[in-house]
Amino acid sequence: MDQLQLAENVEKYLRGELNDAEKKAFEEARQNSAELDQMVVEYQSFIEQIERYGDVRQFKSTLYDTHQTLQEDGFIKELKIKASARIINLWSRYRRVAVVAASIAGITALFISGMITLFSPKTPFNDIEELRRKVSSLERQSSNQRNELNKFKSKIEPGASVKFGGTSFMIDAKGYLATSAHVLKGAKKIYVQNHEGEEFLAEIVESDQIADIAILKITDADFKPSKQLPYGFAKTTTDLSEPVYTLGYPKDEIVYNEGYLSSKTGLDGDTLSCQLTISANPGNSGGPVLNKNGEVIGILSARQASANGVVFATKSKNIYKLLQTMRESDTSNTVKIHNNSSIKNINRSSQVKKVQEHVYMVKVVLG
């Protein structure tokens, strides 16, 4: 009898699942073999251990739940002891810790101030001024950028003014990108730039002003298509409170931001979009919004100026819809997107590393 068979028999015997004849045979064998007997005893106690482990765990969780319920129902309240008693308690408890902490703090402070006087360079006042000038020049630069971005100001929502910038991302590795339609408003020529700074000429192949999606195709001869996209496209909306993140170009360098899904509808209950709480800036428009599995759940489109951190994204199922209409009007069209993400089980920073290669800055030359 092999080990597996034997173990199974022992277990059946212990659970009383053997029939009479089998049981008799087993007990006989057990009497004749000290080894088998030993195995039965060991097995029994081991399985009891496992079962006890399970029971205890369940009991602990019941206790935990009970405590939680009673606390919520107000049966368990925090005891208020008199302030002075509390302070004396705290003092007597932490007296030793406090003494040690104070002396360590003292020594460290002396040590550090010694080190600082020893090593700090004698800073001339010029350096500091220069720094300030740099800051102000940076400020000027960024205000120029802001002004430029404001040119794309949309007039869709007069009540809640929204600002736009330009990001796009690959939906098909052959060179098809998705972005927000409003980013391309009044465009004469469109360039997209990848995270390494390479620029490619692109053109609009389809756009839907209502859903605020546009699909671009890179027409540049320099563009080399990549094999496969790491992320997939979700057909359904993520649940409320699920963490999401986005990548975009609010400045020349790619920027990562994270937040969560706060509502399944957009501004004034718009069902084409959803609401996120995430920090986004002009320039993030058109960027992908991904969930923790690395699936694109939407395209970042706008933020509400009157509230902080409230951002709207067009749901990704609208991309599917738009592609469907494209296919209907042009049968030669071969844009394909898939819903399985290959970065599902890797950590966030590795995900981002893979995703950022497919996120492009959109540069619009106005006509």
Add this chain to the structure above:
Amino acid sequence: MGITEQEKIAFKAIGNNEKEAIELVYKENYGLIQHFVVYNNGTEDDARDIFQEAMMVLYEKSKQPDFELTCQIKTYLYSVCRRLWLKKLQHARRIEMQIENFDNIVPVEEDLEDHEKLTKQYLIMRTAMGKIGEPCKSLIEAFYVHHKNMQEIAGFFGYTNADNAKNQKYKCLVRLKKLFFAQYKNQ
């Protein structure tokens, strides 16, 4: 003070992990223990931990066939908590305990020794379970803790048939056994 029939039923029910009974005992006794711990240099969290550990002792005793509760649940819980908290205070070298006039104390030292032993075993099993990894952990739990049969398990874990699942379970059990006894014998 003797023990009523009602208390006996509640005591048995705790061993069976019955929610209503646990909640009842919790409601009736938590306040006293909380008061005791918080007024003796403890925090709210200490009170909760001590009380839940005492409930655990009660649970173990209820499961033990040869144990008979001879005093009220309240008295037993208080005695256990008192002992546990005193030990914790001594451990932290804070022995300024206000001795309360509570004459209903039963000796629980032996019970606590048993409890310590069982807790150690539980922790060893927990560590071993943590080390065998998935799907072994879920497989073993499904069979021995949730008492699912092999057909269900095969379906749930995506094995082609019950025999495959059985085979896998056996391998997992052997690994778990090795991990468990490696620690257990060290104790």
